[in-house]
Amino acid sequence: MTNVKDWWMKGDWFDSCSCDIPCPCEFAQAPSDNRCEGFVAYNIKEGAYGGIRIDGLSVLIPGIFYGNLWAGECKMSVTMLVDERATSEQREALGVIFSEDAGGFMSHIFSTIAEIVAVEYVPITFEIADDLTWWKAESPGRAKAHVEALGGPTTRPGTLVQTTNPPGSEVGADALATWGKSKVSQVSTQGFNWDWEGQSSKHMPFDLKGPAPAEVWFEEA
Template sequence: LTPVALGEFEGNLWAGEAKAVMGMYLDEQANERQREALQMIFGGQAGGWPAGFAANVGEMRGMEFVPITFEMAGDLSTWRVDIPGLVVGHAEALSGPTTPPGKRVQTINPPGSEVGPGQVATWGRSVEVSTKGFGLDWTGTARSSKHIPFDWTGPN
């Protein structure tokens, strides 16, 4: 299942200098049990890393279940998310003169990783962005983007 979070903050969220304003779109393919679990996880009630992240959210503007399409190139060169009428996000991985051919700009254990420690972030920039919802509406290009895979598990 795919979650999409819209958020904004000013200052260093991780140093306690800011609190985020967020809204979340969650995959409509979730069944009732999964919907309840997703709301508990992203609301912080399930504990673990998500609860620590949720403590940095000063205002949660809502969670909605919607159709979400996520695509990622097998070589991590591009990723894209679409929510009809609400979100379009298309990003390309960064590269540079010292990046070996076919490799991506990545960080292991990135500082401030939204999905927790021990992850690999692939850094990119947006080539298309349009978001609408929860009063967090943006359009444009060349915004920062990163792809961070995660697998949160917990008790049954």
């Protein structure tokens, strides 16, 4: 890691994948059928890289892996969909933050990626209900997810199905995961193609920073 400026970002994160509900990966286990395909979505409410603000920008990351990622059995193959509204300075900043060079927790996340197939600058919309009853994101023609919060016959009305301190958290320690069920979960870009419905999703807020080293979040293989 060379000349990485201090950075921070806060916002909303969610995934939408092929796993059964609840996604075993969030509990640091192998995915359903030992295969996970889907995408993660970051909406940066506010943040900065050095003096460059990155407020309001989004990044979608479609990817696939086979095996228990947390146990070091595999690594991901992904593509990066970056908000086209980002200026050249903001694109450079996001390129550092969303990389293994970032420092902090993002370095740990990107250490699990074997291949970034492509980086595309594309239109992205990200929406989330104030009461967390639904969330969705889309890059037209490339990736789309619309998720409703999970409920069931014994879920008390007006409450959410949530997990605290999940052992496979993609946003760091002490996370709060709100579980959902996909109505739409589609990817069609750079050789990644799938169309799922009724599968697992979870929303988590994130509050990340670097480049100072972060607490290790899993046992090194």
